[in-house]
Amino acid sequence: MSAAPEFQPVLDGIVAALSELRGTEGQVASYIPALARIDARHFGMALVTADGQEAQAGDGAMPFSIQSISKVFTLTLAMQHLGEALWERIGREPSGSAFNSLVQLEFEQGRPRNPFINAGAIAVADRLVSLFGGGAKAELLALMTALAGEPVAFDEEVAASEAATGFRNLALANFMKSFGKLDNPVEQVLDLYFHQCALRMSCLQLARAAAYLSRDGHHPLWAGRAVCTERQTRRINALMLTCGTYDAAGEFAYRIGLPCKSGVGGGIVAVVPDRLTLAVWAPALDATGNSALGRQALEMFVARTGLSVF
Numbered sequence: 001m002s003a004a005p006e007f008q009p010v011l012d013g014i015v016a017a018l019s020e021l022r023g024t025e026g027q028v029a030s031y032i033p034a035l036a037r038i039d040a041r042h043f044g045m046a047l048v049t050a051d052g053q054e055a056q057a058g059d060g061a062m063p064f065s066i067q068s069i070s071k072v073f074t075l076t077l078a079m080q081h082l083g084e085a086l087w088e089r090i091g092r093e094p095s096g097s098a099f100n101s102l103v104q105l106e107f108e109q110g111r112p113r114n115p116f117i118n119a120g121a122i123a124v125a126d127r128l129v130s131l132f133g134g135g136a137k138a139e140l141l142a143l144m145t146a147l148a149g150e151p152v153a154f155d156e157e158v159a160a161s162e163a164a165t166g167f168r169n170l171a172l173a174n175f176m177k178s179f180g181k182l183d184n185p186v187e188q189v190l191d192l193y194f195h196q197c198a199l200r201m202s203c204l205q206l207a208r209a210a211a212y213l214s215r216d217g218h219h220p221l222w223a224g225r226a227v228c229t230e231r232q233t234r235r236i237n238a239l240m241l242t243c244g245t246y247d248a249a250g251e252f253a254y255r256i257g258l259p260c261k262s263g264v265g266g267g268i269v270a271v272v273p274d275r276l277t278l279a280v281w282a283p284a285l286d287a288t289g290n291s292a293l294g295r296q297a298l299e300m301f302v303a304r305t306g307l308s309v310f
């Protein structure tokens with residue numbers, strides 16, 4: 001990968017312009033104790049262009065907990081192996097509610113609205129446990145390492161912290177199990193789910209890992225072999241646009257106009273199809289669970305470059 005001279009000044013300019021605002025708006029996620037002590041003033045950005053150039057600014061090379069951004073990659077892994085059968089248990093509609101909401105699950109008989117809310121990602125994790133058994137975590141790590149082009153690891157402290165306090169996820173999983181919508185033991189499915197959320201990656205690694213989403217399923221580091229098909233890639237991007245930022249997806253589409261996936265660690269990955277992937281990290285979250293400064297940085301990026309799908 002080479003440097004991206006066209007975009008380096010853009011990232012530097014955004015980090016400089018927003019630097020004063022670091023940690024001033026929103027709150028670091030506190031419901032996962034190991035995340036609560038992260039310094040809210042971190043701020044990083046990175047991008048990878050479709051022709052393999054890279055740029056990063058601020059804390060763009062510093063690893064953080066990717067949390068729900070992992071849902072893009074577990075979905076990709078499940079789609080690689082299951083194709084359309086995946087959708088028998090999971091919907092594709094925006095939820096209109098919080099990422100960890102329980103209410104819809106009862107109305108909809110344990111079938112989550114989409115793969116990016118917690119219930120949907122737990123259902124995807126169940127499919128992966130069916131596919132890979134006790135090797136599911138290793139399979140995910142191998143995928144992430146191959147996509148990032150360097151070793152990626154779970155933060156075991158974060159995973160343990162989530163397991164110790166993940167009462168709501170336990171409720172969601174047990175509720176789906178009660179409807180017969182999980183095939184594997186709840187503990188095993190949640191162990192995978194908590195670990196995927198505890199992946200530690202930097203903005204640069206994330207932008208690189210997601211690069212196939214801007215290249216019709218072809219990754220710059222995967223000579224010849226596609227990560228997923230062009231059609232699957234289009235569909236993952238569509239789900240990111242409509243469901244990737246939970247109940248703020250409409251606002252993200254309106255203000256930014258890019259497929260995005262956020263996590264409560266404060267990261268957001270965005271895709272400009274055929275052009276680039278972009279990742280931002282600022283730990284303080286707004287009321288919808290999305291990085292407050294990250295959203296502003298993405299808005300500024302789109303305003304300054306004119307890159308948007310609309």
Ligand code: DON
Pocket residue numbers: 066067068069099100118162169197262263264265289290
């Ligand atoms: O399960 C949870 O609540 C967290 N591990 C992940 C939630 C998350 O990142 C939602 N994103 N905004």
